[in-house]
Amino acid sequence: MTATTTETTFVPSFDDEDSGDRKLAIICSKGNLDMAYPGLILANAALGEGVETHLFFTFWGFDMINKKTMEHLKFSYLGNTAMHPPGSSSSMPQGLAGLPGMTAMTTKMLKKQIADLDIPEVPDFLEQIYESGGHLWACRLSADMMKLHEEDLYEGVEGIISASDFIEMTDGAQLLFI
Amino acid sequence: MATTTIAGQTYDVNEEGFLTDPQVWTEELGTELAKLIGIEMTDAHWKAIRFLREDHGVMGETPTLRRVSTQAGIPVKELFALFPKKPAKKMAYVAGLPKPKGCV
Structure with a gap:
């Protein structure tokens, strides 16, 4: 069954050739649950x-790639005046954020909202990015400071590299610092 | 609205070239659409495409890559191998559906 079109068929331009050159580098520098997601979501989209x-x-x-911590990132709204309870426009009182148990509660809330949207938890998300062909790198200086080695990190991490290695590797890339 | 001719038939498409009416789709048309983007359909391709059709029928929107992977049980890596580079959009195109709206 061959296409017998006589005129040019209008096909979406999936730009297989053009997008071959585009490169994105994302620096993930935060370990709070809410700040882990922007990098993961953008990497996955890219x-x-x-x-x-x-x-x-x-x-x-x-903390996003440390096997001991990656499942347990937390969310606190301390210092974040944009935090509203779901569906409300009034800010949560900052003074309450520091109360014992509050971080556990807000973490649970955020995790539920994320799960409700069928967005994976951090380890699963890294797995998806890795499976999609994303490259994960750990910072040499941070590893040395925290006394961590490759075996402490998520398996998909390709290596512990220096800042200059990363800059060299991402020559010509668009860069995001989160 | 734009139209295009595929295998001798004329279809309405949007500005990107995706079919606008999911109802006109048949598996034969899916095979033709796949050929247009350089994909030869196999059973593995069909497993994904049939899931997209079913899920769109139930949910009313095109499933994201993650949803195809978790709900149809096809690893993300395999989806990238079957529909290279832009699996979510390519699957939607072959299935005659709009491209997925979800972020993840």
């Missing part, structure tokens, strides 16, 4: 568009 994507985990961002 990979889905055929963009070569590199993530560099540094400082607090190390």
